[in-house]
Amino acid sequence: MHRPGPPPGPPGDDTGCTVLHVDMDAFFVSVELLERPELRGRPVVVGGAGPRGVVAAASYEARAFGVHSAMPMSRARRLCPQAAVLPPRHDRYAAVSAGVMEIFRSVTPLVEPLALDEAFLDVAGARRRLGRPAEIGRMIREQVVARQGITCSVGVASTKFVAKLASTRCKPDGLLVVPADEVVDFLHPLPVAALWGVGERTEESLRRLGLRTVGDLARTPVDTLRREVGDAVGRHLHDLSWGRDPRSVTASVPDKSIGAEETFDRDIADPEAIRRELLRLSDRVGARLRGSGQAGRTVAVKLRRSDFTTVTRARTLREPTDVAREVYATACALYEASGLEGVPLRLVGVRVENLVAAGTTPRQLALGEPETGWRQAEAAMDLAARRFGAGAVRPAALVRADRESDPRHGRETDVDR
Numbered sequence: 001m002h003r004p005g006p007p008p009g010p011p012g013d014d015t016g017c018t019v020l021h022v023d024m025d026a027f028f029v030s031v032e033l034l035e036r037p038e039l040r041g042r043p044v045v046v047g048g049a050g051p052r053g054v055v056a057a058a059s060y061e062a063r064a065f066g067v068h069s070a071m072p073m074s075r076a077r078r079l080c081p082q083a084a085v086l087p088p089r090h091d092r093y094a095a096v097s098a099g100v101m102e103i104f105r106s107v108t109p110l111v112e113p114l115a116l117d118e119a120f121l122d123v124a125g126a127r128r129r130l131g132r133p134a135e136i137g138r139m140i141r142e143q144v145v146a147r148q149g150i151t152c153s154v155g156v157a158s159t160k161f162v163a164k165l166a167s168t169r170c171k172p173d174g175l176l177v178v179p180a181d182e183v184v185d186f187l188h189p190l191p192v193a194a195l196w197g198v199g200e201r202t203e204e205s206l207r208r209l210g211l212r213t214v215g216d217l218a219r220t221p222v223d224t225l226r227r228e229v230g231d232a233v234g235r236h237l238h239d240l241s242w243g244r245d246p247r248s249v250t251a252s253v254p255d256k257s258i259g260a261e262e263t264f265d266r267d268i269a270d271p272e273a274i275r276r277e278l279l280r281l282s283d284r285v286g287a288r289l290r291g292s293g294q295a296g297r298t299v300a301v302k303l304r305r306s307d308f309t310t311v312t313r314a315r316t317l318r319e320p321t322d323v324a325r326e327v328y329a330t331a332c333a334l335y336e337a338s339g340l341e342g343v344p345l346r347l348v349g350v351r352v353e354n355l356v357a358a359g360t361t362p363r364q365l366a367l368g369e370p371e372t373g374w375r376q377a378e379a380a381m382d383l384a385a386r387r388f389g390a391g392a393v394r395p396a397a398l399v400r401a402d403r404e405s406d407p408r409h410g411r412e413t414d415v416d417r
Contacts, residue, residue: 012134012156012176012177012178012179013177013179013180013181014132014133014134014156014177014179015179015180016158016180017133017134017156017157017158017163017177017178017179017180018122018123018124018127018133018158019120019121019122019123019156019157019158019159019160019162019163019249020120020121020122020123020133020136020137020140020154020155020156020163021118021119021120021121021154021155021157021160021163021164021166021167022104022118022119022121022137022140022144022152022153022154022167023117023118023152023153023154023155023164023167023168023171024100024117024118024144024150024151024152025060025150025151025152025153025171025172025173026057026058026059026060026172027057027093027096027097027116027117027150028046028056028057028088028093029044029045029046029057029058029059029086030150030151031089031092031093031096031150032044032046032086032089034149034150036084036086039084041061042059042061042082042083042084043058043059043061043062043064043065043067043080043082043083043084044058044059044061044062044083044084044086045057045058045059045062045067045073045076045080045083045084045085045086046058046085046086046087046088047073047076047085047087047088048073048087048088048263048265049073049085049087050073050265051074051265051266052263052264052265052346053072053073053074053265054070054071054072054073054263055067055068055069055070055071055072055073055076056069056088057069058076058083060172062076062080062083065079065080065083066079066080067079067080067083073085090260090284091284091287093116093117094116094288094291096148096150097116097117098291099147099148100117100144100148100152101113101119103140103143103144103147103148104119104121104140107121107123107126107130107136107139107140108121108122108123108125108126109251110122110123110125110249110250110251111249111251112249112250112251118167120160120163120164120249121140121249122248122249123136133156133177134156134175134177137154137156137175137177138154138175140152140154141154141173141175151172151173152173153167153168153170153171153172153173153174153175153176154167154170154174154175154176155167155168155169155170155175155176155178156175156176156177156178157177157178157180157183158178158180158183158243159183159243159244159245159247160245160247160249161196161240161243161245161247162178162183162186162187162243162245163178164196165178165186165187165190165194166178166186183243184218184242184243187214187215187218187240187241187242187243188213188214188215188218188241189213189214189215190213190214191212191213191214192206192207192211192212192213192214192216192217194214195214195217195237195240195241196236196240197233197236197237197240198237202229202233202237205228205229206228206229208228209224209228214240214241215241217237217238217241218238218241218242220238222234222235222238225237225238256353256355257296257300257351257352257353257354257355258285258288258289258292258294258296258351258352258355259281259285259300259349259350259351259352260281260284260285260288260349260350260351261281261302261347261348261349261350262277262280262281262347262348262349263346263347264345264346264347267306267344267345267346268344268345269342269343269344269345271335271341271342274335274341274345274348275332275335277348278301278328278331278332278335278348278350279328281331281348281349281350282324282325282327282328282331282350283324283328285324285327285350285351285352286322286323286324286325286327287324289322289352289355289358290322290358293357293358294322294355294356294357294358295320295321295322295355295356295357295358296320296321296322296352296353296354296355296356297316297317297319297320297321297353297354297356298314298315298316298317298352298353298354299314299315299317299327299330299331299334299350299351299352299353300312300313300314300315300334300350300351300352300353301313301314301331301334301335301338301348301349301350301351302347302348302349302350302351303335303338303340303345303347303348303349304345304346304347304348305340305343305344305345305346306344306345306346308346310347311338311340313334313335313337313338314334314353315330315333315334316354317330320354320355320356320358321352322358327350327352331350335348
């Protein structure tokens, strides 16, 4: 999976190229290989193994067989039957991601995460201290390997759009500078699907006009594009085709909500099994709230029936909380009030919204809660998880459930908005 990076030497003229896009290489798989080095060089897929499982990540060896993220696991197994399939461990990925983001923020405060495994950086203010943008990119790659044991690819450009394209073009484990005066030469040979905002439907519309490359699109009158794909999209794509992207790197904005969902291998009607899953999800959401230093005032549940009908219910608490036990109690109450107890469900989710910085609102003790209660217990569980790994300490109900034949675990999803 790992290949040597580009040879040392001048990577290109980086004058004015102060935007970096840093993207981890096959992130989930790379994290798993830290503990499973015997799988290096083999096709590896991370995702749910059940009949409703979905690929969350694939190694480059698996991608060579056509396997990609968001693909049904059943299809991935047909394409690459020799692949090793590993269940996702979101807490572990979040921990490694936090370490990577810490490296980025040691370079510049202007870090804009896009996901756990990628971010934009504006390094204009770091040049005097750390050197030219390409050298900063090279340093970041070295630190990510040294401190986290995984590789990343870095695009260096004058705009966010071009920097992201550059990191994609030099994967895996590469660095690519697109000089400011060579942007058009870099863009125009690319397929139109490389442009932000071009999905399958828009690509079909552009192909009807005979537009297959970015250069084709750039040479098309903007009024023609507006008529075919709409005013806003047409103008947007025309600007991008000439390398015009005025957006600046914006430092990370706190999540609007934090949640987690579970798609079952088969529909579950047993209310006790549903409550155990709500407990598991609430436990994860609480840990992520505390890890991000946030608390939320609104708890919501998502309940999806076997016919894909989805019901959501929410309740606003008196004070913000980051305590999983409080999230769980509210989630159970919402489930019981939904009218779906005993109804077969294919997915359940728990989400906490209206987030604030933890500790900014005075908190009253819940009725019957001792002075030292669930918050302290869960904080101790967080410490154990950091030291011994996720799941080292869990509620007893979850330990019992895992020892029984529990029909869960089709696909787990963490949701930040």
